[in-house]
Amino acid sequence: MDEGQNNLVMCRELGRDYGGQTAVSSLSFSLARGEVLGFLGPNGAGKSTTMNMLSGCLAPSRGEVEICGIDLLASPAQAKAHIGYMPEHPPLYPELTVDEYLRFAARLRGLPRRRVKAAVETARERCGLADVGHRPIGQLSRGYQQRVGIAQAIVHEPALVILDEPTVGLDPNQVREIRALIQTLARDHGVILSTHILPEVAAVCSRVQIMVRGQLVFESPMAELGDAGEGGGRLKLHLSEQAEADPLAGLSGVSRVETLGPGQFRLHHAGNKELAPAVAQLAVDRGWSLYRLEPETRDLEQIFVSLTSGEEADAA
Known part of the structure; x- marks a missing residue:
């Protein structure tokens, strides 16, 4: 401020x-x-x-x-x-x-x-x-x-x-x-x-x-x-099984790609609002089926636990 x-x-x-x-x-x-x-x-x-x-x-x-x-x-x-x-x-x-x-x-x-x-x-x-x-x-x-x-x-x-x-x-x-x-x-x-x-x-x-x-x-x-915290925003995807992480990692604003399972990924990005349309276009270009595309948000409890895990025990 x-x-x-x-x-x-x-x-x-x-x-x-x-x-x-x-x-x-x-x-x-x-x-x-x-x-x-x-x-x-x-x-x-x-x-x-x-x-x-x-x-x-x-x-x-x-x-x-x-x-x-x-x-x-x-x-x-x-x-x-x-x-x-x-x-x-x-x-x-x-x-x-x-x-x-x-x-x-x-x-x-x-x-x-x-x-x-x-x-x-x-x-x-x-x-x-x-x-x-x-x-x-x-x-x-x-x-x-x-x-x-x-x-x-x-x-x-x-x-x-x-x-x-x-x-x-x-x-x-x-x-x-x-x-x-x-x-x-x-x-x-x-x-x-x-x-x-x-x-x-x-x-x-x-x-x-x-x-x-x-x-x-x-x-x-x-x-x-x-959208706060390490990694900014997150986008969860479910694509057809032939989908690959590397093309997703190459999208503008993507900082990290987690592979959750066959065709399932979590994209970490710095608040890129145009990422969802870019993912959909990539799926069309690659011939992948797109079953799910949804933003993930972290609530206050998740952020607090991730930042302070272990601190209570250390203080004791």
Whole structure:
């Protein structure tokens, strides 16, 4: 993504070391308003370290982070004013009511007293908490407590909202409600979502990034996910048995041909949209029968497994 005025986050060559071990290395990306960025990776990949650096809770060993054009290291207070952060375990006070806690969060964020009441009402309404403002947080269900955690992150109307595992421990209905809430947040904010739940990324994110061993190894808009990854697009063919791989490999844009069986092939290509007509013409020219020609796409789970296979065991 090009740098521009719409970018809420600019991260350049960000890194973090713990002693002699590198947890995050040379991480660079940007986030625009209206985007929901899914951050994925196996255990120990560096996701939590990255979230802590982006939220200003942990200083990087090197690199730069800008939030709304403000250097997070040079001007932390000004930059953090544009950030809302909900960690995996929200810092809730069970003895406080929802309204008391949100007023407390608003004051911690530096909102003037004259604005606190309206800010609390807006955050409570957006997060579906309108009917529980008077109730102690400790008496709420886990799903409602997660909503309170998100409400405290947006009470000061930040440009950037960072959510770390927001649906962990929720039942399916609560998960759907939180996902719907995240999608509404994207209308006015940029959202970074760190999670282990692949369907969650597929359901709410507009872009996905995968980290392995502290490095960014994959990035793609969700709309282009099927053609993303090593080898670009793939085309599966079933031709008559006399068909040969070499003529197929000679087609423009084909990087590799897999032979799956007699007359059956998988063509790897770099997103060549004219490949299917070229294959059909080749079959006519060679006198091959063409029984099947279909594009193959990889879903997020397949891409994640191919990039991270073995990483969980290594981390353990």
